[in-house]
Amino acid sequence: xxxxxxxxxxxxxxxxxxxxxxxxxxxxxxxxxxxxxxxxxxxxxxxxxxxxxxxxxxxxxxxxxxxxxxxxxxxxxxxxxxxxxxxxxxxxxxxxxxxxxxxxxxxxxxxxxxxxxxxxxxxxxxxxxxxxxxxxxxxxxxxxxxxxxxxxxxxxxxxxxxxxxxxxxxxxxxxxxxxxxxxxxxxxxxxxxxxxxxxxxxxxxxxxxxxxxxxxxxxxxxxxxxxxxxxxxxxxxxxxxxxxxxxxxxxxxxxxxxxxxxxxxxxxxxxxxxxxxxxxxxxxxxxxxxxxxxxxxxxxxxxxxxxxxxxxxxxxxxxxxxxxxxxxxxxxxxxxxxxxxxxxxxxxxxxxxxxxxxxxxxxxxxxxxxxxxxxxxxxxxxxxxxxxxxxxxxxxxxxxxxxxxxxxxxxxxxxxxxxxxxxxxxxxxxxxxxxxxxxxxxxxxxxxxxxxxxxxxxxxxxxxxxxxxxxxxxxxxxxxxxxxxxxxxxxxxxxxxxxxxxxxxxxxxxxxxxxxxxxxxxxxxxxxxxxxxxxxxxxxxxxxxxxxxxxxxxxxxxxxxxxxxxxxxxxxxxxxxxxxxxxxxxxxxxxxxxxxxxxxxxxxxxxxxxxxxxxxxxxxxxxxxxxxxxxxxx
Amino acid sequence: xxxxxxxxxxxxxxxxxxxxxxxxxxxxxxxxxxxxxxxxxxxxxxxxxxxxxxxxxxxxxxxxxxxxxxxxxxxxxxxxxxxxxxxxxxxxxxxxxxxxxxxxxxxxxxxxxxxxxxxxxxxxxxxxxxxxxxxxxxxxxxxxxxxxxxxxxxxxxxxxxxxxxxxxxxxxxxxxxxxxxxxxxxxxxxxxxxxxxxxxxxxxxxxxxxxxxxxxxxxxxxxxxxxxxxxxxxxxxxxxxxxxxxxxxxxxxxxxxxxxxxx
Numbered sequence: 016x017x018x019x020x021x022x023x024x025x026x027x028x029x030x031x032x033x034x035x036x037x038x039x040x041x042x043x044x045x046x047x048x049x050x051x052x053x054x055x056x057x058x059x060x061x062x063x064x065x066x067x068x069x070x071x072x073x074x075x076x077x078x079x080x081x082x083x084x085x086x087x088x089x090x091x092x093x094x095x096x097x098x099x100x101x102x103x104x105x106x107x108x109x110x111x112x113x114x115x116x117x118x119x120x121x122x123x124x125x126x127x128x129x130x131x132x133x134x135x136x137x138x139x140x141x142x143x144x145x146x147x148x149x150x151x152x153x154x155x156x157x158x159x160x161x162x163x164x165x166x167x168x169x170x171x172x173x174x175x176x177x178x179x180x181x182x183x184x185x186x187x188x189x190x191x192x193x194x195x196x197x198x199x200x201x202x203x204x205x206x207x208x209x210x211x212x213x214x215x216x217x218x219x220x221x222x223x224x225x226x227x228x229x230x231x232x233x234x235x236x237x238x239x240x241x242x243x244x245x246x247x248x249x250x251x252x253x254x255x256x257x258x259x260x261x262x263x264x265x266x267x268x269x270x271x272x273x274x275x276x277x278x279x280x281x282x283x284x285x286x287x288x289x290x291x292x293x294x295x296x297x298x299x300x301x302x303x304x305x306x307x308x309x310x311x312x313x314x315x316x317x318x319x320x321x322x323x324x325x326x327x328x329x330x331x332x333x334x335x336x337x338x339x340x341x342x343x344x345x346x347x348x349x350x351x352x353x354x355x356x357x358x359x360x361x362x363x364x365x366x367x368x369x370x371x372x373x374x375x376x377x378x379x380x381x382x383x384x385x386x387x388x389x390x391x392x393x394x395x396x397x398x399x400x401x402x403x404x405x406x407x408x409x410x411x412x413x414x415x416x417x418x419x420x421x422x423x424x425x426x427x428x429x430x431x432x433x434x435x436x437x438x439x440x441x442x443x444x445x446x447x448x449x450x451x452x453x454x455x456x457x458x459x460x461x462x463x464x465x466x467x468x469x470x471x472x473x474x475x476x477x478x479x480x481x482x483x484x485x486x487x488x489x490x491x492x493x494x495x496x497x498x499x500x501x502x503x504x505x506x507x508x509x510x511x512x513x514x515x516x517x518x519x520x521x522x523x524x525x526x527x528x529x530x531x532x533x534x535x536x537x538x539x540x541x542x543x544x545x546x547x548x549x550x551x552x553x554x555x556x557x558x559x560x561x562x563x564x565x566x567x568x569x570x571x572x573x574x575x576x577x578x579x580x581x582x583x584x585x586x587x588x589x590x591x592x593x594x595x596x597x598x599x600x601x602x603x604x605x606x607x608x609x610x611x612x613x614x615x616x617x618x619x620x621x622x623x624x625x626x627x628x629x630x631x632x633x634x635x636x637x638x639x640x641x642x643x644x645x646x647x648x649x
Numbered sequence: 650x651x652x653x654x655x656x657x658x659x660x661x662x663x664x665x666x667x668x669x670x671x672x673x674x675x676x677x678x679x680x681x682x683x684x685x686x687x688x689x690x691x692x693x694x695x696x697x698x699x700x701x702x703x704x705x706x707x708x709x710x711x712x713x714x715x716x717x718x719x720x721x722x723x724x725x726x727x728x729x730x731x732x733x734x735x736x737x738x739x740x741x742x743x744x745x746x747x748x749x750x751x752x753x754x755x756x757x758x759x760x761x762x763x764x765x766x767x768x769x770x771x772x773x774x775x776x777x778x779x780x781x782x783x784x785x786x787x788x789x790x791x792x793x794x795x796x797x798x799x800x801x802x803x804x805x806x807x808x809x810x811x812x813x814x815x816x817x818x819x820x821x822x823x824x825x826x827x828x829x830x831x832x833x834x835x836x837x838x839x840x841x842x843x844x845x846x847x848x849x850x851x852x853x854x855x856x857x858x859x860x861x862x863x864x865x866x867x868x869x870x871x872x873x874x875x876x877x878x879x880x881x882x883x884x885x886x887x888x889x890x891x892x893x894x895x896x897x898x899x900x901x902x903x904x905x906x907x908x909x910x911x912x
Contacts, residue, residue, distance in 0.1 A: 158860035231857050237834060238817040238858060325835025331818065332833060366722070367730035371740045396820065398812075398831045398838035398902055401766075405759050412751035416744060422709060423743040429716035430654070432730030436721065445713070452709045456702040459751065463698070463758040465691045465765060469680060469827040472820060472855035536679045538824035540855040543863035591727075622729035 023081025023114060035075020039068030059225055059243040060316040066247045073212040073255060081114040082205045104605040114208065116200035118189050119603065121207050123503060125182025126496065128207075129175045132214050134572070136170035139163050141565045148558035150548045160544035161229035162245070166217060168232035169249060172349070173256040174214040176488050180352035181206075181263045183495045184291045186503055188267065190596035190603060191285050193276025193612045193629065198269040206262040213256035220248035231542060233342070236323035236334040240315040250313040257306045260348075264298035267291050276595070276629065278614035283628075285594045285618040286375055290355025293379040297344045297351070297386065305341035308334060332399050339390035347386045349484060351379060353491025354421055357444045360498050361425050363592040364441040365434045368619040370427030371420075378417035378424075385414040395467045404464050411462035418455055422448060432621075438590065439513030440498035443490050446521050450486030454479060457532065472542075474535030481528045493520070493571070500575070501589050505602040506582030512574040516567055523564025530557050593628040594618045608632060659711050666707035671700045684825035684846035684871065687765035691827045694761050701750060765828075766841050769807035775800070777812040778892050779819035779832045782861030784852055787888040787896075794884035795892075800852060801870045803877040807843045813895045820856035823869055831856055837899040844871040 019026045043064045047054055056063060077083065088095045103117040104110075111124055143163050146153045155163065185203065189196055197203045220227040225243025228234070239246050271292050275284070284292075311322040312334070321327025323334045362369050369375055391399065391407040425448055436442060457479040460466050470476065493516075500508050534550045534557075535541070546554070588597040595612055596603070610632030620626035675696050683689055720730070776787035777800075788794040802808050812821055814832035821840060822829040825848075830840035854865035872880070 156860070157863060161857065161860060161862070229860075235818055235857070241817070329835075331835055365720070365730060366728070368732055368734050370733065371735035374735070374740050374744075396829045396831055398833045398836060400902055405755075405762070408758060409752075409755045412755050413748070415751050416747050419705075419747045420740070420744055423712075424740075426709065426712040426716060427735070427739065429713070429720060431733055432716075432720050433722035433726055433728060434717060434720050436717075445717070448709065448713060452706060456706060459754065460695070460698055460702070463694065463754060465687075465694055465758055465761045465827075466698070468829050469691055469824070471829055472822075533679065537681045538853070540822070540853055540863075542857045545863045620732070622732035626732075 023079070023084055025080070025112070028076045028080035031079020032072050032076035035071040035078075036068040038075070039071035040064050042071075043067050057224075060241060060246075062224075062244050062247070063317060065223070065244065066251070066313075066317060069216065069248065069251050073209075073216075076212070077205065077208060080208065082201075082208055085201055114204055116196075116204045117605070118185050118197045118200065118203060119503075121203050122182050122184075122186025124207050125178055125185055125210070126503075128211050128214070129179035129182060130572075132170045132174040133179075134568070135218065136167050136175060137565055137568060139167035139170070141562065143167060144558040144561040146544060147546070147554050149555065150546055150551050152545065155544070157544040158229060159226060161231075161542070162221070162227035164542060165229050165231050165249075166220070166227050169217050169228075169252070170214065171484070172232060172345070173253060174210060174217065176349045176484065176492070177260060177345070178210050178256070178263075179492055180291075180294070180349070180495075181260070181267075183356070183492075183499065184267065184287070184352060185263075187499055187596055188288060188291055189270060189274070190502075190599065190607055191288055191594050192271065192274060192279055193595050193608065193614065194270060194274040195607050195611070197266050198274055199266050202262050203266055206259045206266065209255045209259040209262075213252045213254075213259065216248050216252035216255065220245035220252075223248060233338060234309070234312065235338075236312055236315065236331060239312050240323055242316075247313060247316060250309040250316070253309045254306055257302045260298050261302050264295035264302075267295040268299065271295075276612050276614050278629075280614075282373065282376075283614055283617050284376075285355075286358035286369060286372070286379075287352070287355035289376045289379055290351045290353075290358075293383045294348050294351045296383050297348050301341045301344040301348070301387070303341075304337055305345075308337040308341070311337075332394075332397060335394050335397055336390070336399070339393045340387075343390040343393065344386045346483065347382055349488045350491075351382065353447075353488050353495075354379065356491045356495040356498070357425060357447055359592070359594070360438075360440045360444040360494050361428050362619045362621070363498075363590050364436070364438055364444075365429050365432030366591075366621045367428050367430075367432035368617070368621055368623070369424065370430075371424045372617065372619065374420055375424050378420040381417040382414060385410055385417070389414060392462055392467070395464050396471045408462055408464050412459060415455060415459050415462075422452060422455075437510060438497065439508070439510060439517050440494045442514070442517045443494035443497065443520075446517070447487065447490040447494065450482055450490060450521075450524060454482030454487050457482060470536055472540055474531045474539045474541055476535065477541050478528050478531035478535060481524075481531070486524050486528065490520075490524075493517075496575070498590070499596075500578070501585030502596060502601050502603070504579045504582070505585050505600075506578055507585050507589065508578040508582060509574050512570055516571045516574065519567030519570065520564065523560050523567060526560030527557055527564055593620060595629045595631075598629060598631050659715060662715075663704065663707045663711045666711065667700070667704045670703035670707065674699050674703065680824070680827060682825050682846075683827065684823075684844055684848060684850060685827060686843040686845050688825065688827045690761050690765055694757060697757065698754065701754070705747075705750075768809070768841065769843070772807040772809045772841070773803065774809045774811060775802065776888070776892075776896060777810050777821060777832065778815060778888075778895070779812070779821070779854070779865075780815040781817065781859050782854070782865040784854075784865070784867035785892075787892065788881050788884070790881070793888040793893070794881050795886040795888045796884055797886075799868045799870070801872060801877055801880045802842075802844055803874040804847050804871055805843065805845055806874065807841060810840045810842065811896075812838045812840065813892070813899055815892070815895060817858050818856045819854050819858050819865065822853045822855045823850050824853070825850045829855060835899060837896070837901050839902070847871050847873065 044054055105120050146155055223244040228245040228249040230239040230242050314320040315322050321329040323329045323331055388410045391403050392411040395404050530553050534553050539546050539550045585601040587600045612629040612631050614629045615627050618628050774789055778785045785797045786800050812832040814834045819832045826842050828840050828842050830838050850869040852867040852869050
C-alpha cells in the first residue's frame with residue numbers, strides 16, 4: 016500500500032485529487048472566515064467552495080498521477096529518475112491508462128478518449144432531435160434543452176474535433192517526419208491527461224445545482240455571467256482543454272521545425288505536416304483569447320469584477336470580440352488538419368502527386384493569416400460599430416479563395432490518376448469534397464452582410480456549421496481514422512462495414528442538415544426548444560435522418576473495436592503510400608526507427624520513375640539516389 | 650495535358666447543370682414572404698448568389714464525377730497515375746477567378762447594405778425595450794406612449810428602431826422584414842425598416858436569452874398611417890420611468906451612421 020502511494024499512478028492520483036479538493040475547500044473556508052464573510056455562499060453564480068476545488072482537484076490528480084514528477088524533482092534539485100523508456104509501447108489495454116510518454120500510445124489515448132466524448136455528444140444530439148421532432152414540449156423542458164445543445168456543442172468542439180486531430184497527428188506526424196518521438200514527450204503526456212479532465216468538467220456540470228451550463232457554447236455575457244453554477248464548470252473546463260491545446264501546438268511546432276529527418280526540407284514535408292504546422296500557429300496565438308474571455312466571465316461571476324457588466328463600467332460587446340477572435344480561427348483549427356488528411360488520402364489512392372503542392376501549402380498559410388481578420392463576421396447584427404462590417408465582409412469572402420484553391424487542387428490531383436475507391440478513407444475524402452463545397456458556399460453567403468442580417472441566429476447557421484464541422488471536419492476525421500487504422504493497430508478494418516458506415520453517414524448528413532437551411536431562411540430561429548407548427552414536418556424529417564445518422568455510427572464503433580482485436584494482420588504499407596510512416600511495420604517499432612531515415616525527395620512522387628521520398632535504414636547502399644524534380648515545380 | 654481533356658464538353662455540362670439548378674432554385678421564395686423595401690433587395694442578392702454558387706458547385710461536381718468516371722483504376726491495375734505536379738496557368742486561374750467572383754459579391758452586398766440602411770427624411774422613431782422574456786415599445790409624442798407585446802408601425806414610412814435591453818442580450822427579428830439587430834445592455838442599437846405591406850407578423854427573439862427564449866415573441870402590425878395614428882392615440886400607458894432611464898444612459902453605438910456624412 017505504501018509503495019502504491021509512492022508510485023505515480025491511479026492510487027496516488029486519487030489521493031492527490033482528494034487532498035487537493037480538501038485543500039480547495041479549506042482555502043475557501045479559511046479565507047472567508049478571515050474576511051468575516053459567511054462561510055457558505057450559495058448564490059447561483061457563486062459556490063466558491065465548489066468552484067475552487069474544481070481548479071485544485073484536477074491539478075492534484077495530475078500531480079498524484081505523475082504528470083509533474085520529473086519536473087518537480089528537477090526543480091527542487093533532487094536526483095531525477097532517468098526515463099528508461101520501459102513504459103514505451105503498450106503491451107495490454109491497461110498500459111493506455113498510465114502516464115505514458117510514447118507519442119504512439121498518447122495518440123491512441125487521444126483518439127479513443129475523444130471518440131468517447133463524440134459518442135456522448137452524439138447522444139445529446141439525439142436527445143435534441145427527439146425534443147425537436149415535433150413542435151411543443153416532448154421530452155425535456157426549455158431550460159434543460161438549453162443545457163443539451165450547449166453541452167453537445169462544447170463536447171464536440173473542445174473535447175472531440177479539436178483534440179482528435181491532435182491525437183491523429185500525435186501518432187502519425189513524428190513517423191512522417193522521421194522523428195523518434197515528439198520534441199517534449201512529458202509535456203505531450205500532460206497535454207493528453209488534461210483533456211479527459213476538461214471533458215469530465217463539462218459533463219459534471221449536469222450534477223451542479225441549476226443544471227448544466229446553458230448559455231450556448233458561445234457563452235455570451237451577460238447571460239453567462241448571471242447563469243447558474245454549471246457555467247463555472249464550462250469556464251474552467253475550457254481552461255484545461257485550452258491549456259492542453261496550446262501545449263500540444265507548441266510541441267508540434269518545435270517537433271516540426273527541429274526534428275525533421277535529414278533531407279526533409281519544408282518543401283518536402285507531407286501536406287499533413289504543413290497542415291499541423293499551420294494549425295499549431297493558430298492555436299498558440301488564438302487559444303489564449305478564449306482562455307482569457309472565460310476567465311473574465313468567471314471573475315465576473317465569482318469575484319464580482321465588472322468586465323462585461325455595463326452598470327459597472329464594463330462593455331457587453333467586448334466579450335464577443337474577444338471570444339470570436341479565438342473562435343473564428345478555431346474553425347480553421349478544426350479544419351486545416353482535415354485538409355492535410357484529405358491530401359494524404361487522395362494522393363495515395365489516386366496514385367498521383369498532389370496537384371500544385373506548393374500552392375496547397377501556401378493556401379494553408381494564407382488561411383492562417385486571413386483567419387485572424389474575419390472574426391467580426393459573427394457580429395454583423397450584434398450592435399457593434401457598423402463600419403467594421405464591410406472590411407470584415409471582404410476578408411471573409413476572400414478567405415474562400417485559398418479554400419477554393421484546395422478544392423480545385425484535390426480535383427486536379429484526381430485527373431490522370433488511377434483512382435482506387437476500395438478504401439473507406441478514400442470514400443470519405445471524396446464525399447468531403449462535395450459536402451465541404453456546399454458548406455463553403457453557404458459560408459460565402461453568410462459572409463455577405465445583407466444576407467447574414469436575415470439568416471443570422473437561425474437554423475441556416477445550424478445547417479452551415481454542421482456542413483463544415485460534420486460534413487467537413489468529421490468526414491476528414493473518419494477518413495484519417497480509417498486511413499491510419501492499419502498503421503496504428505496493425506490490423507485491417509472491415510471495408511464492407513466501412514461502406515455501410517460511409518453511405519449511412521453521407522445520407523444521414525444530407526438528410527439532416529440540408530433541410531435545416533430551408534427552415535432557417537423561412538423563419539425558424541436556432542436554440543429554441545419549441546417552434547412554429549409550420550416547421551413541424553421538416554423537423555420530423557430532420558429528426559428521422561438524425562437518428563439514422565446516429566445509429567450508423569454504431570457500425571463504425573463495432574467495426575473499429577472488432578477489427579482492432581480480430582481484424583486480419585496489416586502489412587506495413589497496405590495502401591502503397593510513399594510517406595515515411597508507411598515504410599515501417601504496422602504497428603511501428605517501439606522507437607519508430609532503428610536509424611533515422613534520409614529524405615531524398617517529395618512525398619507524393621507517384622509515377623515518377625526512380626523517385627524516392629525517403630531511404631530507410633539498411634537500404635541506403637544499394638539504392639541509387641536520383642534527385643527527383645522538386646515536388647510542386649511546374 | 651489540358652489538350653487531352655474534353656474541356657468544351659465539361660464546360661457545357663457545367664453550364665447545363667448551373668442552369669438546371671438555377672431554374673429549380675431561383676423561383677423558390679426561400680426567405681418566405683417579404684414585407685419591407687429591404688426584402689426584395691436582399692432576396693435578389695440571394696438569387697444572384699444562388700446562380701453564382703450553382704456555377705461553382707456544378708463545376709466541382711462535373712470535375713469530380715468526370716475524374717471518377719474517366720480515371721478510375723481498373724481492377725488489379727497497380728500502376729501509378731501520370732506524374733503531373735501542377736500547372737501554373739491553371740493554378741493562377743483558380744486563384745484569380747474566385748477572387749473576382751467574391752469581390753463582385755462583396756461590392757454588390759455593400760451596395761445593397763447601403764441602400765437598405767439609407768436614412769430617409771423624417772423617419773418614425775420607435776423605442777424597443779426587451780427583457781426576459783417580453784418585448785415592449787415606446788412611441789414619440791404625448792410623453793412616449795407605451796405598448797406591451799404589440800408593435801404597430803405605419804405603412805410605407807421608414808421606421809428607426811432604437812433598441813434597449815434591460816437584462817441580457819436579445820435580438821429583434823421580423824423575418825418578413827429581413828431585418829435583425831441585437832438589443833444590448835448599455836448601448837442603443839439601431840435598425841432601419843420601411844414596411845411596405847400591411848399585415849400581421851411576428852417579432853422573434855433570436856439571441857439565446859434563457860429558458861423563455863423560444864417563446865419570446867411579439868405581435869407586429871403594419872397598417873395605413875391613419876389607422877396607426879389612431880392606435881397610438883389610444884395608448885393609455887406611458888413608458889415607465891426605469892425604461893426612460895435606460896434610454897438616457899445607453900450610449901449610441903454609431904453616433905454618425907455610415908453613409909450619412911455626419912448629418
